[in-house]
Amino acid sequence: MRMMSDVVDILLVEDNPGDVxxxxxxxxxxKVRNELHVATDGVEALAFLRREGVxxxxxxxxxxxxxxNLPRKNGREVLAEMKEDPELRRIPVxxxxxSQAEQDIIKAYDLHVNCYINKPVDLDQFLQVVKSIEDFWLxxxxxxxx
Amino acid sequence: MIIWNRxxxxxxxxxxxxxxxxxxxxxxxxxxRQVQSMxxxxxxxxxVDITSLQVIDDVRIQLATExxxxxxxxxxxxxxxxxxxxxxxxxxxxxxQISFDLNRLEGILTQPDASARVFRLSDxxxxxxxxxxxxxxxxxxxxxxxxxxxxxxxxxxxxxxxxDLSFAxxxxxxxxxASSHNSANQTFAFIVATFLFxxxxxxxxxxxxxxxxxxxxxxxxxxxxxIASDETVDLPxxxxxxxxxxxxxxxxRMVKRLQQQTLELKRSNGELxxxxxxxxxxxxxxxxMVASYTSLIxxxxxxxxxxxxxxxxxFAVDGATRMQGLINDLLTxxxxxxxxxxxxxxxxxxxxxxxxxxxxxxxxDKRAVIVRDRLPLVMANxxxxxxxxxxxxxxxxxxxxxxxxxxRVSAERQGDEWVFCxxxxxxxxxxxxxxxxxxxxxxxxxxxxxxxxxxxxxICKKIVERHGGRIWLExxxxxxxxxxxxxxxxxxxxxxx
Numbered sequence: 001m002r003m004m005s006d007v008v009d010i011l012l013v014e015d016n017p018g019d020v021x022x023x024x025x026x027x028x029x030x031k032v033r034n035e036l037h038v039a040t041d042g043v044e045a046l047a048f049l050r051r052e053g054v055x056x057x058x059x060x061x062x063x064x065x066x067x068x069n070l071p072r073k074n075g076r077e078v079l080a081e082m083k084e085d086p087e088l089r090r091i092p093v094x095x096x097x098x099s100q101a102e103q104d105i106i107k108a109y110d111l112h113v114n115c116y117i118n119k120p121v122d123l124d125q126f127l128q129v130v131k132s133i134e135d136f137w138l139x140x141x142x143x144x145x146x
Numbered sequence: 147m148i149i150w151n152r153x154x155x156x157x158x159x160x161x162x163x164x165x166x167x168x169x170x171x172x173x174x175x176x177x178x179r180q181v182q183s184m185x186x187x188x189x190x191x192x193x194v195d196i197t198s199l200q201v202i203d204d205v206r207i208q209l210a211t212e213x214x215x216x217x218x219x220x221x222x223x224x225x226x227x228x229x230x231x232x233x234x235x236x237x238x239x240x241x242x243q244i245s246f247d248l249n250r251l252e253g254i255l256t257q258p259d260a261s262a263r264v265f266r267l268s269d270x271x272x273x274x275x276x277x278x279x280x281x282x283x284x285x286x287x288x289x290x291x292x293x294x295x296x297x298x299x300x301x302x303x304x305x306x307x308x309x310d311l312s313f314a315x316x317x318x319x320x321x322x323x324a325s326s327h328n329s330a331n332q333t334f335a336f337i338v339a340t341f342l343f344x345x346x347x348x349x350x351x352x353x354x355x356x357x358x359x360x361x362x363x364x365x366x367x368x369x370x371x372x373i374a375s376d377e378t379v380d381l382p383x384x385x386x387x388x389x390x391x392x393x394x395x396x397x398x399r400m401v402k403r404l405q406q407q408t409l410e411l412k413r414s415n416g417e418l419x420x421x422x423x424x425x426x427x428x429x430x431x432x433x434x435m436v437a438s439y440t441s442l443i444x445x446x447x448x449x450x451x452x453x454x455x456x457x458x459x460x461f462a463v464d465g466a467t468r469m470q471g472l473i474n475d476l477l478t479x480x481x482x483x484x485x486x487x488x489x490x491x492x493x494x495x496x497x498x499x500x501x502x503x504x505x506x507x508x509x510x511d512k513r514a515v516i517v518r519d520r521l522p523l524v525m526a527n528x529x530x531x532x533x534x535x536x537x538x539x540x541x542x543x544x545x546x547x548x549x550x551x552x553x554r555v556s557a558e559r560q561g562d563e564w565v566f567c568x569x570x571x572x573x574x575x576x577x578x579x580x581x582x583x584x585x586x587x588x589x590x591x592x593x594x595x596x597x598x599x600x601x602x603x604x605i606c607k608k609i610v611e612r613h614g615g616r617i618w619l620e621x622x623x624x625x626x627x628x629x630x631x632x633x634x635x636x637x638x639x640x641x642x643x
Contacts, residue, residue, distance in 0.1 A: 018435040025442070098430055121434050121470045123441035 008034045008138050011061035013045040013078065014096075015070055019119070023065070026130035032138045037061060042073025046081060049088050061091065063137050068097040068104060076107060083112045090144045094133060154388040155359055162351040169347055173340045180333045187326040195319035198254050202312045205247045205267075209308055212240040213300035216278060220285055220296040229285040237282075244271065257318065263311045270304035362390040366397065373401055422480035426473045433473065437466035472587070475601035479586060482533070482605045489613060491636040492528045494521030494566070498555060500528075501535035508543050514551035521557050522564050524633035530609045531633070535568070537602040538629050542570035544596060545627075562635050563615070569628040575621040584617065606631070 010027070014020050020038055027034055037058070039045035045066070048055045064082070068075035075095060082088040092114040097104070100118055108116050117133070120126045137143075153161065215237035222230035248271070251264045277299055284291055365382045372379045381401070383394045440462045448456055498521060502509065509516070516539070524531070535555070542553045554569045575583060575590065582588050586604040610617040610631045621627035 016431065016435070018439065022438055022442075098427070098434065119434070121430065121437060121474075122467075123438045123445070126438060 006033065008032055008063070009037060009059045009061040010034055010063045010065060011037045011039060011045065011048060012065045013039045013042065013070065013075065014065070014067045015040045016067075019067075022123075022126060023130060026127045027134065029127075030131070030134045030138070032134060034134075034138070035059075041071040042075065042078040044072075045070075045078050046073070049082065049091075050085075062143055063133075064091055064093045065096050065133070066093055068095060068099055068108075076111065079108065079111045079113055092137060092141070092143065094137065096129075096133075152387050155355075155390070158355050158358060158388075162355045165351050166344075166348050169344045173344050176340060177333075177337050180336050184326070184329045184333045187322070187329050191319065191322045191326055194254055194256060195315065195322050198251055198260070198315050199312070199319060201247050201251050201254070202308065202315055205244055205251075206308050206312060208240040208244045208247065209300075209305060212237055212244065215240060216281070216300060217293065217296045219282070220291055220293050223285060223291070227288055229282075234282060237278075241275065260311070260314060260318065263307065263314060267304060267307045267311055270302070270307055274299065274302055274304050359390070362386070362394075366390070366394055370397060419480055422476060426477040426480065429473050430470070430477075433466060433470055437463070437470055440466055472599050475587075475599045479601055479605055479608065482530070482608050489525040489527060489634075491523045492526040492531055493523055494526075494531065494557060494564075494633075497521075497526070497528055497531035498535050500532035501539060504532075504536050505540055505543065508540065512543050512546065512551050514543050514546075514553060517552070517554045519556040521555070521566075522559070523636040524564050525636060526613055526633050530612075534606050534609050534631070537606050538568040541602055542568060542572055542627070544598070546570065546572035559635065560632075563632045564635055565630055565632050567628055567630050569626060571626040574623045574625050574627050575619060576623050577619075577621065580619045580621070583619070 012020060012023055014023070024036055027036055037048065039048050045064075047053055048058050049060070049064075051058050066075045066078060070078070075097070079093055079095070082091065082093060089112075095108050095113050095116045096119055097116075098119045098121075105116050117129060120129055215233050219229050219233040219237060222233055248264060248268050252261065252268075255261045255264060281291065281296060281299065362383050369379050369381050373381075381394050381398050383390050384398060385391060386394070440459060444459050444463055448459065495518075498518060502516065508514070539553055539555075543551045549571065552571045555567070556569075557564045557566045559565075579590055583590065584603050584607040587600045588604075589598070589600040606629075607617050610633075613633055615632040615634070617629065617631040619627060619629055
């Protein structure tokens with residue numbers, strides 16, 4: 001079990017500010033103290049993870065929440081590059097998307113995603129999903145040491 | 147043969163008929179000539195041989211008459227010293243007749259041999275005639291005459307010559323009759339041979355024409371059939387100059403046009419589906435924002451504002467939620483039947499099992515009774531067939547008021563397809579809506595009465611039609627409904643899903 005005082009860093013890769021805000025609202029109610037970092041496209045997400053440019057001092061997140069449809073570099077490309085990078089491949093990636101297309105799901109697991117979750121359309125269900133992610137990935141799961 | 151193949155069918159048939167038409171008069175002419183020569187032979191026998199025989203017979207009769215008359219004339223001196231003139235008159239009549247007959251013979255006879263005999267006979271008779279005149283003159287003058295002189299005179303060589311002539315002529319006749327008979331046999335053989343040859347020629351021409359038409363037509367049909375079963379085949383004989391070539395080129399143009407249209411249709415269909423998918427997918431994003439944030443407002447501020455605000459927020463949330471439902475259904479509809487999985491032999495019973503498992507909650511809630519026949523193997527996508535059963539049975543359970551739903555699922559073979567039937571005891575449907583209910587978002591009841599967006603049957607129709615089948619309805623209000631749909635039987639011709 002993680003110490004309650006620990007702050008867990010989460011990277012949310014999401015271009016829709018509405019979703020960012022909703023996620024932030026949902027995580028406010030989380031039991032685990034967390035810090036939500038946001039990248040609004042794939043290129044920025046990878047820069048953040050690799051601590052390039054303005055993200056020189058960025059922390060390495062414990063969990064990445066990744067949308068599939070992103071500007072510049074989409075979620076699949078980010079996922080593929082992360083899983084090919086020995087530095088980044090251990091970070092759990094949760095795909096959080098509205099896409100229910102079968103080929104998107106298959107492709108994501110082919111690229112070694114850690115789990116694939118559909119963004120529910122209903123607010124209460126969305127809050128529930130974020131809570132489940134927190135319960136599972138931030139509480140239950142033993143993450144690799146930093 | 148090269149020229150033959152370059153001719154048009156029309157000209158080939160014409161050429162065949164011309165050959166036959168030419169052969170017919172030539173054959174007729176040859177036969178006519180043969181028959182003509184045969185008839186000439188018979189005519190010769192009839193006109194020359196028979197007549198000359200008759201004439202020579204007459205000559206012989208007249209010779210006998212002459213002899214008798216002359217001998218009796220000599221003998222008549224016993225009672226008429228200068229002879230009986232009446233008897234000598236009959237002698238002259240016979241002599242005159244003989245001379246007439248011999249002239250006639252000379253005119254008729256064509257064979258030089260027989261003519262020579264006639265001349266000899268004529269000469270002999272002329273010589274004898276001189277002796278006879280002397281004899282007659284002596285009788286008239288009353289000179290003593292021995293009767294044997296007259297008999298010797300008459301028995302002279304001329305009688306023998308007449309007999310010879312008669313014999314020779316009858317020989318000739320026999321020969322000519324035999325030769326005519328021979329000629330008749332030849333004519334018969336010639337006619338048979340000619341007709342055999344003409345028949346053979348006609349048969350060969352007919353066969354060549356028939357084959358030159360039927361063979362390329364067969365090849366064309368074969369190619370067209372293969373194209374119909376979606377193979378890429380070049381049509382044969384497109385370079386031919388005849389009607390086959392014209393037909394083949396026309397077929398080629400038709401095939402090209404159809405392929406273009408098919409491609410166009412596929413493209414526009416694909417675009418439409420893509421449009422529906424993209425539209426519903428992209429519409430969902432902003433809608434999710436509206437729904438989420440109106441819900442968040444409701445969650446956080448309900449009761450903190452006035453009653454109007456609460457009601458307005460309620461409508462906004464309800465509208466957004468409903469629209470989400472519609473868009474979700476649209477998405478489902480645009481996906482239905484578009485999965486790339488092909489049709490394969492699928493157990494209808496297994497598909498029904500899946501559907502019933504998905505509907506377990508609804509079946510338990512309404513205590514529905516499902517009666518099912520043994521269902522056949524059909525050519526279908528398993529998931530889609532299950533979806534179809536699920537939608538129909540789900541409707542049957544839903545649209546059943548105040549009674550326990552009883553649903554019967556059956557199938558009946560009709561030709562190379564199976565007709566499935568899902569029958570219920572629900573509220574039924576007015577037949578005038580039988581077509582409308584299969585359209586997307588068409589509802590017959592208020593949402594408060596029966597929930598739903600009106601997508602289920604539209605999806606059913608799409609699935610069935612994607613499999614090349616039909617779906618229809620038989621119902622009366624208040625008496626339940628029976629939905630029928632068809633699928634190709636396993637082993638039947640497979641249609642793309």
